[in-house]
Amino acid sequence: MQKTIQQIVETYQERVRNTCFRYVHSREDADEVAQDVFVQVHASLNRFRKDAELSTWIYRIAVNKSLDFLRYKKRKKRFAQVISLFGLAGEIRNIPEPGGGNPHKDIEAEERSRQLKMALDKLPDTQKTAVILKRFQACKNKEISEIMEISVSAVEALQHRAMKNMKKYLTAYFEKVL
Amino acid sequence: MKKVQIEQNVKKVLEQFERERPLQPDPWFYGRLKARIENQNKASYTIRGVLKPAFFALLLLVNIVTVTRLSVSSDTRSAVVQEQSGLISLLASDLAMNKPQRNFLSLQ
Numbered sequence: 001m002q003k004t005i006q007q008i009v010e011t012y013q014e015r016v017r018n019t020c021f022r023y024v025h026s027r028e029d030a031d032e033v034a035q036d037v038f039v040q041v042h043a044s045l046n047r048f049r050k051d052a053e054l055s056t057w058i059y060r061i062a063v064n065k066s067l068d069f070l071r072y073k074k075r076k077k078r079f080a081q082v083i084s085l086f087g088l089a090g091e092i093r094n095i096p097e098p099g100g101g102n103p104h105k106d107i108e109a110e111e112r113s114r115q116l117k118m119a120l121d122k123l124p125d126t127q128k129t130a131v132i133l134k135r136f137q138a139c140k141n142k143e144i145s146e147i148m149e150i151s152v153s154a155v156e157a158l159q160h161r162a163m164k165n166m167k168k169y170l171t172a173y174f175e176k177v178l
Numbered sequence: 179m180k181k182v183q184i185e186q187n188v189k190k191v192l193e194q195f196e197r198e199r200p201l202q203p204d205p206w207f208y209g210r211l212k213a214r215i216e217n218q219n220k221a222s223y224t225i226r227g228v229l230k231p232a233f234f235a236l237l238l239l240v241n242i243v244t245v246t247r248l249s250v251s252s253d254t255r256s257a258v259v260q261e262q263s264g265l266i267s268l269l270a271s272d273l274a275m276n277k278p279q280r281n282f283l284s285l286q
Contacts, residue, residue, distance in 0.1 A: 112194045135195040174184040
Protein backbone atom coordinates (compact mmCIF):
# COMPACT_ATOMS: atom_id res chain seq x y z
CA MET A 1 0.00 0.00 0.00
CA GLN A 2 1.28 3.45 -0.87
CA LYS A 3 2.15 5.70 2.03
CA THR A 4 0.49 9.07 2.32
CA ILE A 5 2.61 12.21 2.37
CA GLN A 6 1.75 12.74 6.04
CA GLN A 7 3.07 9.29 6.97
CA ILE A 8 6.22 9.91 4.94
CA VAL A 9 6.82 13.28 6.57
CA GLU A 10 6.26 11.84 10.03
CA THR A 11 8.71 9.00 9.36
CA TYR A 12 11.49 10.90 7.59
CA GLN A 13 11.12 14.51 8.78
CA GLU A 14 13.88 14.40 11.41
CA ARG A 15 16.33 12.49 9.22
CA VAL A 16 15.78 14.89 6.32
CA ARG A 17 15.98 18.05 8.49
CA ASN A 18 19.19 16.83 10.12
CA THR A 19 20.80 15.82 6.83
CA CYS A 20 20.03 19.26 5.36
CA PHE A 21 21.29 20.93 8.54
CA ARG A 22 24.71 19.26 8.19
CA TYR A 23 25.10 20.93 4.81
CA VAL A 24 23.62 24.36 5.42
CA HIS A 25 24.50 24.78 9.15
CA SER A 26 21.45 26.87 9.95
CA ARG A 27 18.15 25.66 11.33
CA GLU A 28 16.04 28.06 9.27
CA ASP A 29 17.79 27.15 6.02
CA ALA A 30 17.63 23.43 6.88
CA ASP A 31 13.85 23.70 7.44
CA GLU A 32 13.43 25.53 4.13
CA VAL A 33 15.44 22.90 2.23
CA ALA A 34 13.62 20.06 4.03
CA GLN A 35 10.29 21.60 2.97
CA ASP A 36 11.55 21.67 -0.64
CA VAL A 37 12.48 17.99 -0.30
CA PHE A 38 8.98 16.96 0.80
CA VAL A 39 7.32 19.15 -1.83
CA GLN A 40 9.31 17.24 -4.45
CA VAL A 41 8.52 13.92 -2.77
CA HIS A 42 4.83 14.84 -2.86
CA ALA A 43 5.01 15.90 -6.52
CA SER A 44 6.85 12.81 -7.77
CA LEU A 45 5.56 10.11 -5.43
CA ASN A 46 3.59 8.52 -8.29
CA ARG A 47 6.76 8.24 -10.36
CA PHE A 48 8.76 6.67 -7.51
CA ARG A 49 10.21 3.31 -8.62
CA LYS A 50 9.16 0.60 -6.19
CA ASP A 51 12.42 -1.29 -6.68
CA ALA A 52 14.30 1.48 -4.88
CA GLU A 53 14.11 1.93 -1.12
CA LEU A 54 11.90 4.89 -0.14
CA SER A 55 14.45 6.14 2.40
CA THR A 56 17.24 5.98 -0.20
CA TRP A 57 15.15 8.00 -2.64
CA ILE A 58 14.27 10.62 -0.01
CA TYR A 59 17.88 10.88 1.16
CA ARG A 60 18.99 11.38 -2.46
CA ILE A 61 16.52 14.24 -2.89
CA ALA A 62 17.66 15.74 0.43
CA VAL A 63 21.34 15.61 -0.58
CA ASN A 64 20.64 17.12 -4.02
CA LYS A 65 18.44 19.88 -2.63
CA SER A 66 21.03 20.76 0.04
CA LEU A 67 23.83 20.95 -2.52
CA ASP A 68 21.60 23.06 -4.81
CA PHE A 69 20.90 25.39 -1.90
CA LEU A 70 24.63 25.78 -1.17
CA ARG A 71 25.32 26.58 -4.84
CA TYR A 72 22.48 29.11 -4.86
CA LYS A 73 23.86 30.72 -1.70
CA LYS A 74 27.36 30.86 -3.17
CA ARG A 75 26.03 32.53 -6.35
CA LYS A 76 24.08 35.03 -4.26
CA LYS A 77 27.17 35.82 -2.21
CA ARG A 78 29.29 36.29 -5.33
CA PHE A 79 26.63 38.56 -6.82
CA ALA A 80 26.55 40.61 -3.60
CA GLN A 81 30.35 40.97 -3.79
CA VAL A 82 30.13 42.19 -7.39
CA ILE A 83 27.41 44.65 -6.43
CA SER A 84 29.50 45.90 -3.51
CA LEU A 85 32.35 46.64 -5.95
CA PHE A 86 30.04 49.12 -7.66
CA GLY A 87 29.15 50.75 -4.34
CA LEU A 88 25.63 49.35 -4.12
CA ALA A 89 26.33 47.16 -1.09
CA GLY A 90 23.58 48.67 1.03
CA GLU A 91 20.89 47.58 -1.38
CA ILE A 92 21.41 43.87 -0.92
CA ARG A 93 20.90 42.22 2.41
CA ASN A 94 23.89 40.23 3.60
CA ILE A 95 23.40 36.49 3.87
CA PRO A 96 23.52 35.56 7.56
CA GLU A 97 26.49 33.48 8.56
CA PRO A 98 25.63 29.92 9.53
CA GLY A 99 25.87 29.18 13.21
CA GLY A 100 22.47 29.38 14.89
CA GLY A 101 20.49 26.39 16.04
CA ASN A 102 23.16 24.38 17.80
CA PRO A 103 22.49 24.47 21.53
CA HIS A 104 26.06 24.17 22.80
CA LYS A 105 26.77 25.76 26.13
CA ASP A 106 30.41 24.93 26.21
CA ILE A 107 32.36 27.61 24.34
CA GLU A 108 35.21 25.25 23.52
CA ALA A 109 32.86 22.64 22.12
CA GLU A 110 31.14 25.36 20.11
CA GLU A 111 34.47 26.48 18.71
CA ARG A 112 35.33 22.89 17.74
CA SER A 113 31.93 22.53 16.14
CA ARG A 114 32.60 25.68 14.10
CA GLN A 115 36.01 24.35 13.04
CA LEU A 116 34.46 21.04 12.02
CA LYS A 117 31.87 22.82 9.85
CA MET A 118 34.61 24.94 8.33
CA ALA A 119 36.64 21.84 7.42
CA LEU A 120 33.53 20.08 6.06
CA ASP A 121 32.74 23.08 3.87
CA LYS A 122 36.17 22.85 2.26
CA LEU A 123 35.44 19.34 0.97
CA PRO A 124 34.19 18.63 -2.56
CA ASP A 125 30.46 17.76 -2.71
CA THR A 126 30.94 13.99 -3.10
CA GLN A 127 33.38 13.69 -0.19
CA LYS A 128 31.16 15.90 1.97
CA THR A 129 28.10 13.74 1.24
CA ALA A 130 29.96 10.48 1.95
CA VAL A 131 31.12 11.85 5.32
CA ILE A 132 27.83 13.49 6.37
CA LEU A 133 25.78 10.37 5.66
CA LYS A 134 28.26 8.14 7.47
CA ARG A 135 29.21 10.25 10.48
CA PHE A 136 26.03 12.21 11.20
CA GLN A 137 23.28 10.00 9.79
CA ALA A 138 24.97 6.69 10.66
CA CYS A 139 24.13 5.28 7.23
CA LYS A 140 25.83 2.05 6.17
CA ASN A 141 28.21 2.26 3.23
CA LYS A 142 25.87 0.08 1.16
CA GLU A 143 23.04 2.57 1.70
CA ILE A 144 25.34 5.52 0.95
CA SER A 145 26.41 3.83 -2.28
CA GLU A 146 22.72 3.52 -3.28
CA ILE A 147 21.99 7.14 -2.37
CA MET A 148 25.02 8.42 -4.28
CA GLU A 149 24.62 5.85 -7.07
CA ILE A 150 28.24 4.71 -6.87
CA SER A 151 29.97 1.52 -5.72
CA VAL A 152 30.67 0.70 -2.06
CA SER A 153 34.42 0.83 -2.68
CA ALA A 154 34.03 4.30 -4.21
CA VAL A 155 32.17 5.40 -1.06
CA GLU A 156 35.00 4.06 1.12
CA ALA A 157 37.57 5.85 -1.01
CA LEU A 158 35.60 9.11 -0.75
CA GLN A 159 35.37 8.82 3.04
CA HIS A 160 39.09 8.07 3.31
CA ARG A 161 40.01 11.05 1.13
CA ALA A 162 37.57 13.28 2.99
CA MET A 163 39.11 12.50 6.38
CA LYS A 164 42.59 13.00 4.97
CA ASN A 165 41.61 16.37 3.47
CA MET A 166 39.93 17.48 6.67
CA LYS A 167 43.03 16.60 8.72
CA LYS A 168 45.20 18.46 6.22
CA TYR A 169 42.98 21.52 6.31
CA LEU A 170 42.73 21.54 10.12
CA THR A 171 46.49 21.09 10.51
CA ALA A 172 47.10 24.09 8.25
CA TYR A 173 44.46 26.05 10.18
CA PHE A 174 46.00 25.32 13.60
CA GLU A 175 49.50 26.04 12.29
CA LYS A 176 48.28 29.55 11.52
CA VAL A 177 46.26 30.01 14.70
CA LEU A 178 48.65 28.54 17.30
CA MET B 179 55.72 20.56 21.07
CA LYS B 180 53.64 22.67 18.70
CA LYS B 181 53.20 19.70 16.37
CA VAL B 182 51.79 17.57 19.20
CA GLN B 183 49.43 20.37 20.17
CA ILE B 184 48.21 20.71 16.57
CA GLU B 185 47.63 16.95 16.32
CA GLN B 186 45.65 17.01 19.57
CA ASN B 187 43.51 19.88 18.35
CA VAL B 188 42.82 18.17 15.02
CA LYS B 189 41.86 15.01 16.90
CA LYS B 190 39.51 16.93 19.19
CA VAL B 191 37.81 18.63 16.25
CA LEU B 192 37.28 15.31 14.46
CA GLU B 193 35.89 13.78 17.67
CA GLN B 194 33.23 16.46 17.49
CA PHE B 195 31.50 14.33 14.81
CA GLU B 196 30.19 12.09 17.58
CA ARG B 197 29.23 15.00 19.84
CA GLU B 198 27.20 17.07 17.38
CA ARG B 199 23.60 17.18 18.53
CA PRO B 200 20.67 16.69 16.18
CA LEU B 201 18.10 19.42 15.59
CA GLN B 202 15.19 19.65 17.98
CA PRO B 203 11.95 18.27 16.47
CA ASP B 204 9.72 20.93 14.93
CA PRO B 205 6.02 20.29 15.71
CA TRP B 206 4.88 22.84 13.08
CA PHE B 207 6.86 21.35 10.23
CA TYR B 208 4.06 19.27 8.70
CA GLY B 209 1.52 22.10 9.11
CA ARG B 210 3.73 24.52 7.19
CA LEU B 211 4.45 21.93 4.54
CA LYS B 212 0.75 21.18 4.11
CA ALA B 213 -0.03 24.90 3.69
CA ARG B 214 2.73 25.21 1.10
CA ILE B 215 1.53 22.20 -0.90
CA GLU B 216 -2.07 23.53 -0.81
CA ASN B 217 -0.91 26.94 -2.04
CA GLN B 218 1.00 25.28 -4.87
CA ASN B 219 -2.09 23.25 -5.80
CA LYS B 220 -4.19 26.43 -5.87
CA ALA B 221 -1.62 28.07 -8.14
CA SER B 222 -1.59 25.07 -10.46
CA TYR B 223 -5.44 25.09 -10.58
CA THR B 224 -5.24 28.75 -11.63
CA ILE B 225 -2.82 27.80 -14.38
CA ARG B 226 -5.01 24.91 -15.49
CA GLY B 227 -8.32 26.74 -15.11
CA VAL B 228 -7.51 30.16 -16.56
CA LEU B 229 -4.20 30.23 -18.35
CA LYS B 230 -4.65 26.99 -20.30
CA PRO B 231 -7.97 27.98 -21.98
CA ALA B 232 -6.54 31.44 -22.65
CA PHE B 233 -3.47 29.91 -24.25
CA PHE B 234 -5.54 27.61 -26.48
CA ALA B 235 -7.84 30.50 -27.48
CA LEU B 236 -4.77 32.53 -28.45
CA LEU B 237 -3.37 29.58 -30.40
CA LEU B 238 -6.67 29.21 -32.27
CA LEU B 239 -6.71 32.92 -33.07
CA VAL B 240 -3.14 32.77 -34.40
CA ASN B 241 -4.11 29.80 -36.60
CA ILE B 242 -7.18 31.60 -38.00
CA VAL B 243 -5.15 34.73 -38.76
CA THR B 244 -2.43 32.66 -40.46
CA VAL B 245 -4.93 30.72 -42.62
CA THR B 246 -6.74 33.95 -43.60
CA ARG B 247 -3.50 35.65 -44.53
CA LEU B 248 -2.32 32.65 -46.53
CA SER B 249 -5.56 32.48 -48.57
CA VAL B 250 -5.47 36.25 -49.24
CA SER B 251 -1.85 36.10 -50.35
CA SER B 252 -2.54 33.12 -52.67
CA ASP B 253 -5.40 35.08 -54.32
CA THR B 254 -3.10 38.07 -54.80
CA ARG B 255 -0.38 35.82 -56.16
CA SER B 256 -2.71 34.22 -58.75
CA ALA B 257 -3.84 37.69 -59.87
CA VAL B 258 -0.19 38.74 -60.28
CA VAL B 259 0.57 35.56 -62.26
CA GLN B 260 -2.41 36.21 -64.54
CA GLU B 261 -1.29 39.79 -65.06
CA GLN B 262 2.25 38.67 -65.84
CA SER B 263 1.16 36.03 -68.35
CA GLY B 264 -1.09 38.61 -70.07
CA LEU B 265 1.83 40.98 -70.31
CA ILE B 266 4.09 38.29 -71.72
CA SER B 267 1.56 37.32 -74.40
CA LEU B 268 1.14 41.00 -75.28
CA LEU B 269 4.88 41.44 -75.63
CA ALA B 270 5.11 38.26 -77.64
CA SER B 271 2.47 39.44 -80.04
CA ASP B 272 4.26 42.79 -80.35
CA LEU B 273 7.46 41.07 -81.30
CA ALA B 274 5.57 38.61 -83.44
CA MET B 275 7.26 35.76 -81.67
CA ASN B 276 4.29 33.52 -82.23
CA LYS B 277 4.98 33.65 -86.01
CA PRO B 278 7.79 31.69 -87.66
CA GLN B 279 10.92 33.83 -87.69
CA ARG B 280 13.40 34.22 -90.44
CA ASN B 281 16.93 33.51 -89.54
CA PHE B 282 18.83 36.57 -90.70
CA LEU B 283 22.18 34.99 -90.14
CA SER B 284 21.65 32.08 -92.43
CA LEU B 285 21.95 33.62 -95.85
CA GLN B 286 20.80 30.60 -97.76
